[in-house]
Amino acid sequence: MGNNDVVIIGAGHNSLVAAGYLAKAGRRVVVLEKSSVVGGTATTDETFPGFKISPVADTAGYLSDEVKTDLKLDSQVEIIPLDPIASSPEPDGTHLAIWRDTARTVKEIERFSPADAAKYPLFVERMTKIAGVIEGLLKLTPMDLPSVGLADIRAALGLAGPVLKLGRKNINELLRLLPTPVEDLLNEWFESDVLKGALAASAVKDVTWGPQETGTTFTFIYNWALSDTGLFRSASLVKGGIGELTKAMAETARGFGAQIRTDVEVKSIDVERGKVTGVTLANGESIQAGTVVSGASPRTTFLELLDARYLDTSFVRHVHNIKYRGSASRMHFALSGLPEFPSLAGAETDGYLRGPIQIAPSINYLQRAFDHTKYGRVASAPYLDIVIPTVADPSLAPSGKHIMSVTVKYTPYALRDGDWAAKGPEIAKLVVDTIAEYAPNFPGLIIDQMLLTPVDLETVYDLPEGNVNHGEMTLDQFFHMRPIPGYARYRTPVEGMYLCGPGCHPGGGVTGLPGQNAAREILKDAK
């Protein structure tokens, strides 16, 4: 195996994107994945025979258009846009749906607050502008503050457009808003609890924070910047499951000449005199390479695969201090039929169930669900994000049958009492009971079910503390501070060694951006 010059650790989607770009540029690339399939957290399998489940990530709306085009993914996979992008059944039997079409959403909001309905279009316009600036940041390699180079300034010029469009008043507004709680933002605009709950939910879906915590406006706007809906959350499926997307990425990379090996676990990254020399596999095999790129989390990469004793003390301390603290569980159901939500009765039920369903009736509900986390307890009334992918893509299940996939918040990784091994059945019951409150026929439809706790996410998918994004996506771990200050440019203290996963800028989600940005920097260094 002497003829590789790049080894990529892991075959998660970012690794595959990096492999695609590097192989396209003529580098000899080998990708090493410990699991038996490619895709990492973006896979699809038949855990329940006959049902195609995407166990971890399922919605694909954050994928960068440029990556899609560059890696010829458009022709290989079919993206199914979902609409509504969120619908909220309410405990009192009412419901609110947010559609891609603003006018249609305005009509929905009118049922709750005419005043809010009137403001909604302006809110969308303002947030879109602000998110445009953040979007510009996502494709940039973070600068090394405070020593910003000329090349950084040139690269950042692309930001000038969105910033100018924003106008001075709105720039101040952006800086004022980012660190605030999303509740404050929404209170400045709206009065309806239902609307505010529906909007706030997306801001806290991927972080262990409640909507009353500082910085959740940042996560709200970050999602907005990435999403394919032009709104606050993404809502798209890949036909056949998200695993089809990563399979296509692997195909593209192979087409460019990359070699992809599964069932090979990297045991260590080998370093000599501060320079990377290759990797050693769990089976004892050594693979030499002048460039090693890790798609594993910073914790795994620096504290497990690299020998920490060769790294600077302050660096190790920083890596050690990265916040992970996951709090999401995933639960999947095979169903014999479509659940009925009485709150949607009269509405075109099927249409409403096509998009993600949020059990998030108000900001207070979300915040209370989070509050338990602070004391190491599972939420007693959880916030659920539900997708029934079979409504839009019936091919995933036997005819007439359905799949339901649920993200469950908050179920903190660090429990104060008891351990996760015993907690599973309790959470499963909580999820079923909670859904049954809104869809009473649901329990009777369950054919099979499966729960992934934060500890499962850690052990099966190598996500430290079950964090969904290889590190919390918070303002203090964003841009030049991701994964840690001083090392946000995909490079590491070890020469020839790079990171390409969501532990680096711009972070999590199936975006392809960390992989694309990393590949760009690696190619730059080779010049």
Add this chain to the structure above:
Amino acid sequence: MPRQTPFHSRTNALCESQNWVEWSGYFSAQTYEMDHIHEYNAIRLGAGLFDVSPLFKYFIRGRDAVALMNRVITRDASKCGVGQIFYTAWCDDEGKIIDDGTVARLGEDSFRMTAATPTLCWLEDNAFGMDVEIEEVTDAYGALALQGPTSRDILQQLTDTDLSSLKYFRMLETKLAGAPVNISRTGYTGDLGYEIFAEPDQCEGIWDALIETGAAYKLLPAGMTALDMVRIEAGMLLLDADFHSASTAMFEVEKTSPYELGLGWMVNLKKDHFVGQEALRRENARGPATCTVGLEIDVLALEKVFVQNSMPLQLPYQSWVDELPVYSDSDQRDHIGRATSGTWSPVMKKYPVIGRVKPQYAKIGTRVYVEQTVEARRYAVPATVVKMPFFDPPRKRE
């Protein structure tokens, strides 16, 4: 209020001056008598007994103990034999010195480390992923330094172990006046001397035995004033005097490297890896920005300055710690460094000073000028770069 060391009942009874200072949170005698000079004389002519219990002490044990020590210190810990002690520095990632102290190898996989500043957190930060146990034992042991030409004779009265075979920078476990102790031939005086570690409940008995036996050997309990004079004679650096710790320095310019402190001999660039090694490798290649030197002030020239002011010569009666400018010329135009501590040396009848100058002025015999203030006026008094230690009696190692 400062805490009391395990010797406090004894040191307090002897401390006529009640001149206490705080040392790392403990009471420490500045002088025992009202004046320090008898204590100074005892160290050089008989023996001085210091309570050095406030030193920070750590045990490092486990399979990776050598690996941890080697990651932290600049010397090669694997070369430290069991029963041997290393004086060593440790640095931050940028190769700037954090502290210096001793590392004693107690066994294949265990070390005792002493430090002037709290070091537990630094050790733990560096032990990431290692199979090692780090225990702070600052309070678990009292420590004494018995220093001076008669120190061996005193100790020998109290133990069956033949101390003549205990070499410089070696240690052994034995009994002293019946109490289990660890004795090392180390110290901060540049003289023949020992350091004794014992568990707190043994401390008073050991102290009493040493004072009683020492009476016939010109032994006196000695305080920090006398200690600072002899450490300067011995050319030993003091933290927060001759250098600052990189971990507490507020500004980059306050940090120094082992090379700048004349401790380059303890930087092992060949060993596998240690914190700061890369930075030190680069510094070694380009040469340090400043060099620590011994300076000897020309006392006759200094006298002339006093005479000019119609005064008799006045020499410092005890040591000073300061930052005095050093010039290459008597006109005080070309500033080349600083003097950081100095003392009149009664045994040498000389005025040694420790300082840091630009490398081109570090050669032995170079004439430089140290600022001295006489009658509120600043003069540049000639001084010569001399070898350190200033005072280096053969008995230290013999």
